[in-house]
Amino acid sequence: MKKFQPRPGFVVQAYRFALDPNATQERALRSHCGAARAAYNWAVSWVQASWAQRAAEETYGIGEEELTPWRPWSLPALRKAFNEAKRTDPRFAPWWEENSKEAYSTGLANAAAAFDNYAKSKNGKRKGRRMGAPRRKPKRKARLSCRFTTGTIRVETDGRHVTLPRLGLIRVHERADSLHNRIAAGTARILSATVRHERGRWFASLQVETKREIARVARPDTAVGIDLGVKHLAVMADSTGEIRYEPNPKHLEGSLKLLRLHSRRVSRRRGPDRRTGQKPSKRWEKANAERGRVHHQVANLRTDALHKLTTRIRAEYGIVVVEDLNVAGMLKNRRLARQIADAGFGEIRRQLTYKGRRNGCSTVVASRWYPSSKTCSNCGAVKAKLPLHVRVFDCDECPLVMDRDENAAHNLAALAATDTTGTGVAGDLDTQPVSKPRGADRKTRATRSGHKAGAGRAGGATLPHQRREEARDRTQAEALTLW
Known part of the structure; x- marks a missing residue:
């Protein structure tokens, strides 16, 4: 599917609202999300059935020309096949008319995207670790989500309700007057809506094409280097030499004692057992819900703090330099994995990137192999080794003695000028010209x-x-x- 291109002067932005559905509406929401999961599982089984059939036919010595043809996984092909099967397939025939067609289209679109990602990963055209073939989604683990692209999607004039296809009028937890006023003024247009059950609540995310003026930052010509860490969440050094330390709130660490208490309470009560078919007791469900509320509170506090931090940075500096951290590899350190996950390094970079584009500012990404901590910010000398437990940088070539995070932040800030010289150690996030690691000239996975x-x-x-x-x-x- 082609990516939607907004009109000149407009941007695509999401407005997210918490919902307060009644019992009937919640059953309808769960039914739509279950229909999306069922359509996804049907598409995966339908495509992979031809794979298994061909493999079985090969064992009988059937020639290539006589084998069962491959089934395509493009979205139009899946839609056509599903429309032919939904009236006769016993998995859908009794109830498929109860839900909107968008629910089934959501599952088919997700299946088509999963097969495309699998093929690109096998071909070496997709970044990240290699993906396996798509698998069916179990009911107990699948995330409840459904997307609507057609039908009646609007914010009501009272600002307290949204209307969704087949679901009707649903109350929102907080007022949506800001979005309604934009739509009434002609500066916004709703494109789609996605409902999702997350952190114990239902949310509606409205994708909106809206007219947005570029916000003027306080210091547009000033660059800031941001070194992320666990001791301090962010150490910021700008091109003028000013240094700032952003403390790490450590939301999860402050709630570990309470989580242990609730976890012990849950473990003492009779929980579910899929092997024996045992159902959880009411007291277990109550204790598990209490433990879940603590997790949800920690996640909400973390999200709020990161948004405030990144918004404050983007409102002040015109150029932001961050590192391309290997967060997945850092999480393998069993001593620091919890603290790194609680800090949210990847989320900080994501928010700085899109908020910078929204303000018309640039985001420079330092190469993953750029030694920002080992390089002296005064003379440029590079240390051979600098263990993680050494928190003070002591240069061997000059008398500089400085905190290692502060030294790294100064080096990152200096990369903002390097970005325009083409040295290959930094680049704008849109182009990503990073330096090559050792052995990068060897054959890669895509060329083997x-x-x-x-x-x-x-x-x-x-x-x-x-x-x-x-x-x-x-x-x-x-x-x-x-x-």
Whole structure:
């Protein structure tokens, strides 16, 4: 699907509201989200059925021309197949008319995206760790979510209700007058709505095309380098030499004692057991809900603090320099994983990026292999080693002695000028010209023989169920050559 392009002078922005549905509306919300999950599972099973059928036919020696054809996973193809099956398939025939068509379209779109990501990952065209084939979503683990793109989606004139297709009028927890006023003035237009159950509540996220003026920052020509850490959440050094320390609130650490108390209370009560079919007791459900409220409170406090921090930074500085941290690798450190996850390094970078674009400012990303902590901010000398427990940077070439985080922040701030010189140690987030690590000139996953671009049948990828056919073809070709 093509990405929506807003009109000139407009941006696409999300307005998120907590909902207060009644019992009937909550049942309808859960039914729509369950329909989306059922459609996703149907699409995954429908596509992978052809894979299993071809594998079985190969064991009988059936030729390539006579094998069952591959089933496509594009969204139009899935929609066409689903519309043919929903009236006769016993999994949908009794109840599919109870929900909006958008619920099923949500599941089919998610399945198409999952297969595309799988093919791109196998072909080496997708960043991150390699993805496996899509799997069915179990009911007890699936996140309740549904997206509406057509039908009646509006904010009512009273500012206290939203209208969604097939769900009708639902009360919002906080007033939505700001969005309604924009829509009434003609400066905003609702594109879609997504309902989701998260942290014990229902939320409606309205995707809106709105006219937004670029906010003028206080110091547009000043660059700031931000070094994220656990002792201090952020150490900021700007190009004028000013240094700021942002304390780490450590929301989770402050609630660990209470969480242990609730966890012990939950463990003493009779919980569910899927192996024996045992149902949880009412006291277990009550204790588990109390423990969940503590987790939700911690998550809300963290989200609020990060938004305030990133908004304050973006309102003051025109250029922000951050590091490309390997957060997934840092979480493997069992001694610091809890503190790193509680700090939210990835969320800070994400918010700084989109808020900078909203203000017309730039975000410079330092290379993951740039030694910001090991480099002297005074003379530029680089240390060979600097263990994590050494918190003070003592330069071997000059008399500089400084806190290591402050030294790293100064080095990051200096990269703002390097970004325009093309040295390759930093780059704007849109272009990402980063320096190459050691061994980057070697063959990558995308260039190895088993993952050549354009190989395979689906989206240019060689999938696991297709490798058997390629191996068989190679064997036949070698046999013919020898013969």
